[in-house]
Amino acid sequence: MYLRRVDRWLRRASADPVASQQQVLRRLLDRAKRTWFGRKHDFAKIASHADFVKAVPIADYVGRLDLMERIFAGEPNVCWPGVVRYFAQTSGTTAGDKRIPVTARMQRSNRRAAMAIFAYYQRRGRGKVNSLMAGQLLFLGGSTNMTPTGNGSWVGDLSGIATRSLHWPLVKHYEPGLELALIDGWEEKIERVARRVMDRDVRFVTGMPSWVKILFDRICALRGIPPEGGISRVWPNLQLFVHGGVNFEPYRSAFERYFTAMHSPEYLEVYPASEGFVAIQPAPARGGMEMLMDNGLFYEFVPLEQWGQADAPRLMIDKVETNVPYCLVLSTNAGLWAYELGDVVQFESLRPPRILFAGRNQHFINAFGENIIAQQVSQAIASAATASGAQVAEFTAAPRYAERDRPGAHQYIVEFDRHPHRMETFTAQIDSELQRLNNDYSIKRRGNLGMMPVEVTAVPPGAFYDWMKIRGKLGGQNKVPVCSNDRRYVDDLLESVQSMNSR
Secondary structure: OHHHHHHHHHHHHHHOHHHHHHHHHHHHHHHHOOOHHHHHOOHHHOOOHHHHHHHOOOEOOHHHHHHHHHHHOOOOOOOOOOOOOEEEEEEEOOOEEEEEEEOHHHHHHHHHHHHHHHHHHHHOOOOHHHHHOOOEEEEEOOOOOOEEOOOOOEEEOHHHHHHHOOOOOHHHHEEOOHHHHOOOOHHHHHHHHHHHHOOOOEEEEEEOHHHHHHHHHHHHHHHOOOOOOHHHHHOOOOOEEEEEOOOOHHHHHHHHOOOOHHHOOEEEEEEEEOOEEEEEOOOOOOOOEEEOOOOOEEEEEEEHHHOOOOOOOOEOHHHOOEOOEEEEEEEEOOOOOOEEEEEEEEEEEEOOEEEEEEEEOOOEEOOOOOOEEHHHHHHHHHHHHHHHOOEEEEEEEEEEOOEOOEOEEEEEEEEEEEOOOOHHHHHHHHHHHHHHHOHHHHHHHHHOOOEOOOEEEEEOOOHHHHHHHHOOOOOOOOOOOOEOOOOHHHHHHHHHHHHHHHO
16 A cells, blocks of 8 residues: 555656655655755745756865765754764765755655665566565675764764665565674675675675675575576575666676576666656666655756866756756755765657667766767777677776877776676677767767777686775775776776785
8 A cells, every 4th residue: 555655656756756855845845945955055046957056166075065064063054954863874976974854754755766676676577576575685785884973973874874764675585694794804794784684585685786786696606506506496486686776787688597498587777866866667667767856855957068167057857858867966965055965867669758878978988089978988898798798797898098109099808607608709899889889989989089999907706805805895885997098997906916916
């Protein structure tokens, strides 16, 4: 009954996304108009989105660092009414560790978004959620351990905040249990979680694909069975894998090897961020995620090609177009206002509003005027894996600049679970798919303007894991960068591989 109510809310909000978003903005402004930020920016006088754009400029975490520090110190009514009691700690590339405010209202919104996952899944068939609830639900996140701030508040991984607010009926089925969820050390956690859940009736798994894959490998090793079809033997009733944070397609073939054709789970993609829960995939077919239009988040969209320009437009949901990359800007019921999330999305449809996650606005390659975004890199890798029979474990890409008589190129560092039948096929398909997806890249290639086809460098099994471990980025929401316009990740990774080979 509750899920039917949630489903009605989802359908009502997506049927008229403009009205839903206008209402969200009005509620947020009204709620925060007496805060320090609300008074400074005259929230009481804002009557339209155009007024909001004039009153509140876009800023990232660094741009609002002074406010974040005041909130973290326990000052009340800075950007949202009251004192913030929880902070989600994330690893930022520009600001170091970020501590994102999580208010009571944001926690309620996140709980409702979690229930929306099950409401969307229920649409796929009568009795599906009932069947899930006959077994256990495995959440493989970061540590749920929280650190007191000294001001009566707590800071930690968002999964720790979420676990503390688990309600019936999820708490009854939650794995790996509160004790193991507290563990900080990733390798100890994987070992103990694997031993706990390998004999349980797990029917639902959620987590970052790369980290779930490591858990699957460990479970198969403990059970003494090969990975091929292994998880279908361990958990024959596994129904649903919920994933997010990365484009799943490059990893799909490597992931599916754990299942037999008769016991393969369904997949459902989600778009959660520490700043708010953005979207959920509504249908079983591969496709976009439906944005949550009425859940405490107000969205603005800035065309990626105009990002950083003083006159760049800030568009509401009624002004966006399909197949155009936009930088996502959020205002939230945790007191973030015109906040640069750093993510890039593309719309697949407008009513209902469904998006594809296209990467980070700092993750792109434009060394030769080719303007490649992360989504195109991921799509090219997925196409190459299919064409060559490969299974990709991990990858990243960066430009390699011209050297003497050798023109520049895109260098892909790839770890394979199964190598391509022919590496030439894998490499050529990346190049071909990028030409199909990106006109600038195609023009550069056809004109041979100082740029050669892609180069693929295969690294040994475990190379990416060792590199992430060295960087202190194991587990949780940590992820391998899809690509970068400089060589900081690639060179660091190759140095790590060289060090590993010399041991």
